[in-house]
Amino acid sequence: MDRLTSQPRTALPVDTSQVFELLPDAWLIVDERYQVVLANARYRETHGVTLADIAGRSIYDINQFGSQSQRDLRRNWLDAMLPGLVPGESRLSPVLRYDTPSPKGSDGTLTPRYWQIRTSVIGPRDDAAPMFGVCVMDVTDSIAVSERDQRERAKLRSQARLRQVLVDEANAELRVHREQLRQALAFAHVGAWELDPATGAIEGSDQCKINLGLAPSEALTQARLFDELIDEADRARVKEAMERGLAQSEHFEVEFRVTWRDGTVHWILLRGLGRYQPDETLKSIVGFTLDITSRKEAELEQRAIAESEKRAREHSDEVARAMDHFVTAVSHELRSPLGAILSWTTLLQRAADASHVARAAGVIERNAHQLSHMVDDLLDSGAIATGKLSVNRRPVDLGALAGNVAEDIRMTAETKGLRLVVGELAPCVVMADESRMKQVAWNLLSNAVKFCAQGEVELSVTVQGQQAELTVRDTGCGIEPDALARIFERFQQINPESGGRVAGLGLGLWLVKHLVDLHHGSVTAHSAGRGKGATFRVALPLYR
Template identity: 55%
Template sequence: MDDIVRSRPEPDLSASQMMIFDVLPEAYLVTNERYEVLTANSRYLDVIGTSLPQIVGRSVYDINQHVPYEQRETRRAWLDSVLPSLRLGETRSSPILRYDLPLAEDAAAGQVPERYWQARVSRVSSGNGLPGTDLLVFCLTDVTESVDASERNKRERAKLRSQARLRQVLIDEANAELRSQQARLQEVLTFARVGAWEWDLANGEMSCTEQCYRNMGIPLGEPLNAHRLFTELIDPEDRARVHAAVERSISSHDYFEVEYRVTWPDGSVRWLLARGAPHGPAHGAPTSLVGFILDITERKQAELHHQAVAQEEKLARERSESEARAMDHFITAVSHELRSPLHAIVSWTMLMQRTSDPSYVARAVQVIERNTRQLSLMVDDLLDSGAIATGKLSITPRPVDLGALAGLVAEDIRFNAEARHIRLIAEALSPCLVMADEGRIKQVIWNLLTNAMKFADGGTIEVSVTADSTHAELMVRDTGIGIPPDALERIFDRFQQAQNGQAARVAGLGLGLWLVKNLVALHGGTVSAHSEGLGQGATFRVRLPRFR
């Protein structure tokens, strides 16, 4: 019986099939039903670091055995579990196996690094109709870099997430990787899934297999040429890149590989992988390009998903670092700003205890009162800041005359302005009703005016209220030191203050404008700042919806 089996002719592959087989990007090995190697493509020989004569005729169990015993046994166990029961048309995949097979560059360096692989095997018909002549097609993928990258990502995520969340992420990623591997398996299992094509460089005409038409999303038999390919089928954003890859291939007499998008008649966008090589006389210009095309949509979507996840994690790290810096700044600002008024209160309290001079006592009372008020304002700002940050700050809106309210706040602050030789102008205050929390809008106006006073000693502050058909606008303009252009974008950030000239001596936590921005946002309005630069003053505008 063995003699009869051995006498059966082995199936042959046609020249065109061999050409397509040899340029496949995956590593393929073909055996007969006795598991004896018939052929392998160039990618397989490059990956394994061997030549075809060294493996042809040998059992798949006997090749590539230069690894530790445990790894060989794991490989053998998988082959034993799959090959005897593999049915015609069926495909099975291995788990990721460690198999430290040294590549050529590893052997030259005297190193044997860890390597990981995934294999797929399909049983296909040879097509000659003879019993016992089916083929076993093995596809071998080196997943070492993926395993290494996965391990690095795991370690990075472990720094940012709790152990419970990390476990869930690892489970999700394992499932996603499994789905991706299954999708890729379905794309390149057999030659039937490969869309082969030939491009005549003389007239631009292209001849394609049925699978090629399916991958491109066009009806079978429709005319296909280079002009249609680059003007209709390939996505406009990808055409120049694909054309450049083809031109390089022709001029260098080397293969090309390029990914691009096409839109199917149903409107879905598909990612395709095209790989080809010039064909023609050994010496001279190529006469054609031959190659294959694969639908890699699922793999590309997974790749883009992983990129999005990586970008999301990067942004999360940046947000975490930013919050940590903000917390450090907060602690520094609070400790510094609270220390000054507390020191003044303690010092003048001790002076009051040591003297009975009424003039010193009266001055001490004024200093203590002023610094106590400053402490109270800082504590209020901190409490409001915490309430806004946690989403617990609420407002009670009712109709409020913005012009009248701005006038009241301006009168309250006028005495302090005049004491600092600041001219306060509050004449253009048009009556205008807005739906707002009066106390919070008053706080907005107060913060804008006191902020202007900090930077406008000896200058002018102008406050006005105007209205159009939909909005009321509060404007506070000063002739102070101005705002540098690079600071305008962050002037409303928490704990931000100007750090030049007089502003460096201004007390505060840097919360005033941040509170203004958030309080205005709670009312459905906007706030903006404008300055021509240092020494040019600054203008703040608050826009609120009018009450109807």
């Protein structure tokens, strides 16, 4: 086979018949009557046939399986892909379901399979009508093996005449096949190459060099391929695949990335086979390159979609678990105050003692306030989730507001045996909705009291640069580092180390975060871990 030189080339630099055999897709060459002329190794392997099985037969008549309706659909499918095809035109068919026998079965059971073909005119012979290239793609995961009826020659010739006719036909077919293979390789954008192990020189077709991002006139060597063209992250893998294939005297196939001069990254499929001397010494390595960027990008996109769907399912499961927790929490939280109200209402109806009346009224009032807070949180939660919660901002003294909220909650803290410490309450004016900002301070303080079994809760308001900072610190159960990222999520509640359940719907801190966001501020949480308390800071821009 001629090598690529500066002189005009009349053939590929390598044996094109071997390269055609190495193509990764199944190919058929049919004549103007749509009769099969040539089929490559991948096609023969996929369909379990030899060239003699299908040569000379119409593409419409081969592969006759399945129901009559499927056969009619297949004929219509081929009618849309072959008739009227002109030079330079390429057609890609829609996907067709066409059942074929199971590749491992022997009972004739048909297996559902899906197919797609790409057709193109690959050029006429000097004295004949155009030939057509048909790339047959099995788009299912299984490999179908179909049996082909063998065809015998209809006409007997004498032994001497038959030999001469066969020799003449073989020579003619060989010339035609060489040309068809050359055109098929060019049509499929397949680049052929041959590596000389002794010198490291690589003789490659123009398409091979183009696939690697080189100009056809540039020299290609083994050193340049591995040290410059192949992406650094893929070099070791490509070398390993090549060395393993040569050591086992088998084909090797590997994918790698190259970066073209325009900065675009392309995925290349490299497939090769060693050629050996009679003494089993490696003579050369031949193979092909194919730009599979589109296919690889589709694979990566599908992989990304699968990962995205997995994350979406995991998020959905988390939301479902959070909703289950929320429903359980709501049921429990509503049942406790409602039970207390009903019990003390019943006692009021039966007892005439004035002391019981006063105590019952206090219990009913306290539980009614608790229910009111829960209903308010639920309503605010729904308004935030639908984007309907708005704030009416005006100048507010954050220090004075925080001091008032502290006094409102002091009795609750002291009843629990906690010390409420009000530190510095610097006068600082912020633009805020007063009722919403009270809700923020109340939720932070009540949350601190709730999760603090003993010790103290400290509140302070300071000025830090151009921001007012409200800080709530407690000496309670603390928060694990891995839980800090979740405490501002909806329906999330971190239980204390004791494992006992703490009252609440898991909405308080979520509401705080969204209300602070509506005021263009930020809220952060800090804790050294379990049993070491927690500190929450709300930062709001000062009003100027």
